Amino acid sequence: MSDAHAARRERLREYCSASGADAALITRAANVRYLTGCPPCGAALLLTRERALLAVPDDLPRDDSGEHLIDPELARLPVPQADTALAAAEAAVSLRVQDLAVEEHDLTVSRHRAIGGLAERIRLADLGTAVERLRVVKDEQEIADLRIAAEIADQALGELLESILVGRTERHLAMELERRMIDHGADRAAFPVSVGTGSHSGQEHHQPTDRRVEEGDFLTVVLGAQYRGYGISTARTFVIGAAPAPWQVELHRLVFRAQRAGREALSPGVEQHIPDDAARSVLQAAGHTERSVHPLGHGIGLEIREAPQLGPADMGKLDNRVPVTVGPGVHLPGRGGVRIEDTLVVRPLEEGGPELLTITTKELLAL
Amino acid sequence: MSDAHAARRERLREYCSASGADAALITRAANVRYLTGCPPCGAALLLTRERALLAVPDDLPRDDSGEHLIDPELARLPVPQADTALAAAEAAVSLRVQDLAVEEHDLTVSRHRAIGGLAERIRLADLGTAVERLRVVKDEQEIADLRIAAEIADQALGELLESILVGRTERHLAMELERRMIDHGADRAAFPVSVGTGSHSGQEHHQPTDRRVEEGDFLTVVLGAQYRGYGISTARTFVIGAAPAPWQVELHRLVFRAQRAGREALSPGVEQHIPDDAARSVLQAAGHTERSVHPLGHGIGLEIREAPQLGPADMGKLDNRVPVTVGPGVHLPGRGGVRIEDTLVVRPLEEGGPELLTITTKELLAL
Structure with a gap:
């Protein structure tokens, strides 16, 4: 991967040159990872026209999975944990950088001031979200990693669906899913798994409780695996017991239709609000307006x-x-609800349209 | 707990008054929790002389364990997730605050600028680490929570020691410990559990790998539970198999002595470097100087x-x-090592000296 990382750094260099900065200081963890492969550890990257220097915490373990550390173009500077950004900025000073672009949306006011105080001749500019913008369109290697992350989440979810669920708590089911994702090769869960049953079902940010799964419950699971740093997110809602109630069938069908409308609206060149409009109009036509403040995805x-x-x-x-x-x-x-979420890759119709990564069935399974 | 939270807010008000600020904007998650009980969720607290206003993400779930939300003195303002700090600052403007103290070590440059641009008459000052300083000395309720967190970690570790370890991977053992801590009532692991065997043992920040435990290995476990937000940390090193090698016995005894010297030096009024000096001199007398850059605790x-x-x-x-x-x-x-860590509460000799929270044996058990 170090070639890909070097190519990304080159694109950022071009951006910096065009905007008049001699160098960029990257502190946001996901941006550092994107440009170097270094997993989140508090490292800071200084990128000048000729060099790339990564200030890493000096107590970082060295002998495990250190793939990211063997990038030939990347010099490493071990420094105490709290000082990586400052150490990278000091290196900029000693390399005679004059205009240093920093990530003002990430750097704290205190650290920004400390960096500005390092040398009189250094001028700080705002890099803004330049790296985030580079990250929007993924290369095929990144998509391959996302595909594996989705497979892992699908596997974990599939195994859970085959087990007995009644009587188990939300917390236990969430923990079980996290364990299974790691068993299947995830770095970790991409975010804390959410399991909501009964009146907790259908909520977006429900924290699992000690409530036990009961006959007749809706069960909403929101999970995602992270693989080589890349995470996906998926949600499914099932019903517990032999036969769902009519209101459950109806609500599930409605959210299914809204989600499908959103998915089908994904296409290169489409305005970002169009998929949301498509899904929202289905829900609104059925009288559900509560989600109006939440984006579709x-x-x-x-x-x-x-x-x-x-x-x-x-x-x-x-x-x-x-x-x-x-x-x-x-x-x-008080009653519960339905949430259905996929991770997809926007692709043109000629390539078959949006690529669905999370392939677990969206039917209303009765478990 | 809302009385305790109100008392803490009162102390911060006194500090603000003394430093000339009309109000404080608290954004650092642990500080918001300390002053309100609200678990980390991106909330921001505005504290004026008369009011306390908590800007919370509007997609926060409401119907689970919301103990923290029923503080009578605390008004809640639901706003979109990304805008809590700005919304709290806007409230300050409409309450005619002129001097607003903010946490410059937490607030990003971008957000600081956005807040400063809200109104001409608002002046931003630095609150610094005022809340962190209030948090240093704990009350007995906080210590009770820490004691429970330590019990949970001790229970999980004790159960693991009774199971078969040879052949299991570091990652599996780490996951098992996290699961057991949650089973015993932890909110979650206070940090990712570290399990290091063989040449990985004794490292401070070792990330568990797929290496399997073998006969003759040192096994270092670093774990901590979080209970009601309060976390502890403990580390133990054991040996796998019937009889440790002489170098293992010797190294373990040395670190044990260093750790004991550090513990015994804890006392109110003692300078912070003294426990480190005590432990370090034991290690240095035996020729181990490598830890010289890392603090004892x-x-x-x-x-x-x-x-x-x-x-x-x-x-x-x-x-x-x-x-x-x-x-x-x-x-x-290349060989491995030993790490032994406790969490203790500094107490005067009249009260029995330092209170040990993590009571799992520090002997060199052969497992």
């Missing part, structure tokens, strides 16, 4: 939420090879 | 590393009722 990759946002007010256009989530839901307070 | 509570630092250059004095870690280690590259 978002980009996903090295961060679990990244650009582009797929909300009602997002006006940019979708690009080819952008992985996004599409996950509408309806929650009826 | 640190404060622990709502954050797994917080003030005070216990390093060779730390000159402040320890207070009564301050929980700290004491955890020296020696790692011999």
